[in-house]
Amino acid sequence: MINILNLCVNYKDSPALNNISVEIKKGQLIAIVGANGAGKSTLLKAIMGQLEPSSGFIELGVLTSKDIAYLPQSHKIDRKFPITVKDFISAGSWKRIGFWKKFSSSENELLQQALNKVSLEGFEERQISTLSGGQFQRMLFARMLMQDADILLLDEPFTAIDTQTTMDLMNVINDCQQQGKTIITVIHDLLLVSRFFPNVILLAKELIAYGSVKTVMTSDNLSKAGYQHLAYISHTMDISTPLTADSHNEVSSSLPKKNSTHIHCTNPAHYEEKIS
């Protein structure tokens, strides 16, 4: 479904990805792993069409970039931008309904579902600047859910958030996979990868390995990817623990409730980084 063939991406004269070939099937859940500067974010941006390949290509089959939802690294978003949680999340639907349009009842329903899935009911009128780090990340997930896209690309969704929030959001990712969505996530936490992600792309500007956790995260591959300090303990990593994130309802019930009203869509370009 996503066919990446001999992909090279350069920033001016400087290569960021070299000769990457990977075939990703519909419904797969994949972690992209690699040291800082390995080209992980670059690969996501190339898949979503924000960066042009210097050579090689990416095919999405019958899908287009409109069918892709992107969750950026949270520090790339201006958290001081004056916008409510509701308006921020509703921006996820702009590809469907355009900017500055009133929501239909079905869009409002999607919004409520998204808020519910990330346990942020009652936060609709809050300014995004007042959210904690974990609540902010939940809001980013809600906006991604609002897009209702077939392909989800997430860039470091679990950086600097607590275990509870990580587990809740892992549950959201799991639900999305069960709905048949294809999910590709950049992750630095190798233990999280080994526990929750069936497949891994290991990068170091070039492709070190692609496949199941067991076949990819070997000492040899980790060493080639620049994880020399971790390679020697890789064989002790527990890759057999199943997903047990079931605390979503608990957090959900502890948050305040509030009715929604109709909202506007705001152009995400106002508060997000632009790719140069």
Ligand SMILES: Nc1ncnc2c1ncn2[C@@H]1O[C@H](COP(=O)(O)OP(=O)(O)OP(=O)(O)O)[C@@H](O)[C@H]1O
């Ligand atoms: N806009 C840009 N202009 C020039 N070079 C860039 C740009 N964006 C990224 N790079 C370079 O491309 C390489 C890959 O960057 P990328 O952000 O894809 O790595 P990454 O694996 O996501 O890193 P990290 O884990 O640190 O986020 C790095 O050397 C980086 O400095």
